Amino acid sequence: MSAVPLLKVNDVSKFYGSRIGCRNVSFDLFSGEVLAIVGESGSGKTTLLSCLSTRLMPTSGIVEYHMRDGQYRDLARMGEAERRFLMRTDWGFVHQNPADGLRMTVSAGANVGERLMAVGDRHYGNIRVAASDWLERVEIGIDRIDDQPRAFSGGMRQRLQIARNLVTSPRLVFMDEPTGGLDVSVQARLLDLVRGLVHDLGLAAIIVTHDLAVARLLSHRIMVMKDGAVIEQGLTDRVLDDPREPYTQLLVSSILQV
Amino acid sequence: MATPLVVSEVAKSFTMHLRDGVRLPVVANVSFSVKSGECVVLGGPSGVGKSSILKMLYGNYGVDEGQILMEHDGKLVNLATAEPRTVLEVRRATLGYVSQFRRVVPRVSALDIVAEPLQARSVALEDARARAAELLAKLNLPKELWSLPPATFSGGEQQRVNIARGFITDHKILLLDEPTASLDAKNRAVVVEMIAEKKAKGTALIGIFHDEEVRDAVADRILDVSAFSPRKVAA
Numbered sequence: 338m339s340a341v342p343l344l345k346v347n348d349v350s351k352f353y354g355s356r357i358g359c360r361n362v363s364f365d366l367f368s369g370e371v372l373a374i375v376g377e378s379g380s381g382k383t384t385l386l387s388c389l390s391t392r393l394m395p396t397s398g399i400v401e402y403h404m405r406d407g408q409y410r411d412l413a414r415m416g417e418a419e420r421r422f423l424m425r426t427d428w429g430f431v432h433q434n435p436a437d438g439l440r441m442t443v444s445a446g447a448n449v450g451e452r453l454m455a456v457g458d459r460h461y462g463n464i465r466v467a468a469s470d471w472l473e474r475v476e477i478g479i480d481r482i483d484d485q486p487r488a489f490s491g492g493m494r495q496r497l498q499i500a501r502n503l504v505t506s507p508r509l510v511f512m513d514e515p516t517g518g519l520d521v522s523v524q525a526r527l528l529d530l531v532r533g534l535v536h537d538l539g540l541a542a543i544i545v546t547h548d549l550a551v552a553r554l555l556s557h558r559i560m561v562m563k564d565g566a567v568i569e570q571g572l573t574d575r576v577l578d579d580p581r582e583p584y585t586q587l588l589v590s591s592i593l594q595v
Numbered sequence: 596m597a598t599p600l601v602v603s604e605v606a607k608s609f610t611m612h613l614r615d616g617v618r619l620p621v622v623a624n625v626s627f628s629v630k631s632g633e634c635v636v637l638g639g640p641s642g643v644g645k646s647s648i649l650k651m652l653y654g655n656y657g658v659d660e661g662q663i664l665m666e667h668d669g670k671l672v673n674l675a676t677a678e679p680r681t682v683l684e685v686r687r688a689t690l691g692y693v694s695q696f697r698r699v700v701p702r703v704s705a706l707d708i709v710a711e712p713l714q715a716r717s718v719a720l721e722d723a724r725a726r727a728a729e730l731l732a733k734l735n736l737p738k739e740l741w742s743l744p745p746a747t748f749s750g751g752e753q754q755r756v757n758i759a760r761g762f763i764t765d766h767k768i769l770l771l772d773e774p775t776a777s778l779d780a781k782n783r784a785v786v787v788e789m790i791a792e793k794k795a796k797g798t799a800l801i802g803i804f805h806d807e808e809v810r811d812a813v814a815d816r817i818l819d820v821s822a823f824s825p826r827k828v829a830a
Contacts, residue, residue: 367680525701532700554700558679572679574655581657583612590613 341403343368343509343541344389349398351381351388357565358384362398364560364570368508371535371542373556373573375549375588381565382545383513389543390430390511391420402509425455429502429510433517435494438501439486445472445497446482452505471500475530492523496530503534510535512544516551528554549592553577561585597666599689599767599799600652601628605661605675606825607647620825621647625661627818631767634790634800634813639820645803648820649770651675652801653692654682665689665768687715691769693761695754695776705748706731706741709759716764723763730759734785750777762789769793771802775809787812 342365351358359381366372374382387393389400391412401409405427412420424430432438439448449468450458458464469479475496477489486494495515502510515531516524532555535542546552552559553573560570561584569582580586605625611617622644629635637645650656652663658675665672667689672681686692691712700708709727714720731741734755740748745756754777761769771790775783783806790813793800804810810817 370680529700529702557683571657572654572682575657575679578650579609579656581610586612 342366343403345399345401345403345409346389347399347401349385349388349395349400351384351393352396357381358393359388359562359565362567364567366509366541366543368541369539370558371540371544371556372558372560373552374543374545374560374562375547375552376562377547377588380562382547382562384565385562386511386513386543386545390428391415391424392430405508425452426505427508429505429507431495431498431502431510431512431515433514435486435491435498438498439494441487442485444483444485445477445489448486448497448501449504452501456505467504471504472497474534475500476526490523492519492527495519495527499527499531499534503538503540506538508541510540510542512542514546515544516546516548524551531555549577549588561588597631597797598628599631599666600801601662601664602626602648602652603662603664605648605651605663606659607644607651607656608659608825622820622823623825625823629768629799629801631797631799632794633815634794634802636810636814636817637801637803637820638810638817643820643824645820646772648823649692649772649801649803653690653770654686687712689767691761691764691766693757693769693771693774695757695772695774701744701746703744704742705736705745705756708745708756709763712760712764726763727759730763731755733789734759735782751779751782754778755782758786758789762793765796766798768799768801771800771804773803773805775804775806783809 344366346362346364349362350360362385374385376382384393388395394413400412402412404410430438446465446468449471450464453464453467469482472479472482477493477496486497489497516527519527528551535555544555556573558570559573559576560567561576561582562568563584569576569580569585576585577589580589603626606623608618608620611619625648627635637648639645647656651658654674661675663674665674665685667685672685674682674685706724706727709730710723713723713726728741736752736755740752745753748756754774758774775786778786787809790800804813
């Protein structure tokens with residue numbers, strides 16, 4: 338168990354004009370930890386994720402990341418080139434819609450290989466081997482390596498997006514509703530896959546989801562958001578089995594039992 | 596003798612915000628300790644808070660007041676206030692739990708569900724699976740089920756998977772929530788024998804058993820949970 342946090346979030350707020358996106362969010366994330374951010378639509382989950390992953394600049398507050406050289410860097414003060422490099426190598430971002438995270442008109446193999454080239458890999462043979470290895474890990478047949486993701490089903494696209502993100506061995510992965518829009522049997526397969534990969538690779542991950550079952554299966558910790566603020570947080574099974582706040586009780590009691 | 600678990604003045608209530616904020620006291624002033632090699636059985640009628648106490652000990656119910664001290668990795672940890680990652684670390688290395696019901700993970704086989712806690716302790720996959728197979732065989736789970744996810748298993752079959760998973764590690768503290776409730780006599784006897792083995796190895800066990808025969812066979816001490824009823828304290 339590492340003693341220092343990978344990500345330190347201190348009093349982050351984001352306003353859209355006078356409207357609140359998220360407010361006064363603070364937490365630490367350690368390597369190997371999976372944090373789920375739950376709450377209904379419009380509660381500020383995605384805004385917070387965007388602020389953490391530098392896709393949006395917070396209005397106030399500081400997000401610091403523990404770089405591989407052992408130093409903490411304030412993400413807002415990082416140069417654009419350095420931030421892009423971080424996003425391409427040490428981080429992954431899995432979008433709800435795979436088309437936002439993939440290049441739809443290049444082959445599956447190239448989608449995975451591109452991230453490797455971004456970190457300086459130039460040997461075509463090595464890149465192709467790594468790409469095939471990752472396609473296999475996400476259960477995409479090797480005979481599909483030269484096909485474009487346009488020709489893939491939704492579930493396959495999502496798995497390809499995950500392979501593309503994980504090929505550079507990132508330490509932190511952001512996921513925005515990774516199973517949204519997939520039918521349940523496809524969801525189950527993806528969840529099982531993500532669960533295994535997170536465990537095997539020791540990744541830290543922040544997963545935004547409105548699906549409490551997804552949070553239960555994948556996360557160690559939960560933050561519940563409402564109206565832009567974190568209203569309850571803690572160990573995942575504690576929050577779901579013994580919810581304290583009125584809104585969390587409402588969320589938990591609203592789950593449909595199968 | 597070592598005392599790996601000490602519970603001190605623990606209180607718990609539920610506030611039902613969806614029912615106009617009704618406050619339901621569950622237990623108050625819960626104090627007891629469990630020694631290595633001892634099996635303490637929580638007794639008392641249904642609804643008196645036995646399962647709630649086990650869930651607080653495991654960390655999936657919050658604690659309003661008091662301390663739950665566990666010896667973990669040479670130090671004392673207060674589980675009532677520990678950070679989530681500390682609770683998870685205690686569960687990985689020190690604290691095991693056999694629940695009555697278990698949420699099944701889609702697509703994971705019974706064998707791997709049982710092997711997982713050992714793998715989390717860095718045991719090689721093949722060795723963990725071999726140990727899991729031994730336990731499932733001992734509990735008479737038909738071999739053709741081992742490679743299947745337990746979602747479609749009968750109650751007794753699922754429960755044996757839970758038991759094997761809980762017993763596979765050498766955790767110092769083991770919580771048992773009615774592990775024999777849906778087992779036949781033959782398998783009940785196997786579980787009684789497995790509990791005796793754990794005691795001999797110095798595990799501290801805390802359990803709920805409604806079956807009198809099993810309770811008499813395993814209990815060193817019966818703790819009457821109705822003594823912790825908050826209603827009596829109020830009176």
